[in-house]
Amino acid sequence: MSGLLVLAPMRVEAAAVRGDGRVLRTGMGPWRARIAAARAQAIDADAVAVAGICGGVASRLATGDVVLPTELRTTAGDTVPLTPSETLTAALRRRGLRVHTGPLLSIDHIAGAAGRQSLRDTGAVAIDMETAWLAPAAAGRPFAVVRVVADTSGRRLADPRFATDIARALVALRRAVPALGEWARDARFDLATVHEPDTVRA
Secondary structure, eight states: OOEEEEEEHHHHHHHHHSSEEEEOOOOOOHHHHHHHHHHHHOOOSSSEEEEEEEEOOOOOTTTEEEEEEEEETTTTTTEEEEOHHHHHHHHHHTTTTOOEEEEEEOOOSSSOOHHHHHHHGGTTEEEESHHHHGGGGGTSEEEEEEEEEEEOTTTTTOOTTTTHHHHHHHHHHHHHHHHHHHHHHHTTTTTGGGGOOOOOOO
């Protein structure tokens, strides 16, 4: 086996997480995520993680905060339960990162502030466009998700501060990489972290 495989949707995310394990850039959106998940199943690795940025839904989230999902959801009603690793949580906090847990909703489009406010009633703390469809990449291997908040729930995408928010989120994502390495090494010896996500419908 060959360590950690990190799935990162965008080029800037893939660049931010390089350093501890192999990185596969998946592309944005559910269609590309499903293709990448199938490719990743054939890659030799001890553990699989999804890492990237996300949009905040819960008002308590700030730019640069880390979301460790307790559940992956889609708007079609599919759910994949997850248990955030204590090893990963502790490693992130030691690096000065604020960690939040809760459901992560994967959607098929970019949602602005108004759209995200309407999603608060779903109970999701954050949104992205790939994670639920990338989950089958684990294929029985230890699996983790680290998403860093870029834009908060009240921030419009046209806000001139949006680019700065993304830059701050990418810095935080880079700081999270060694924590993922710690988790992956620990996961090989801790069966409690092993989770095989269910396949999400296309």
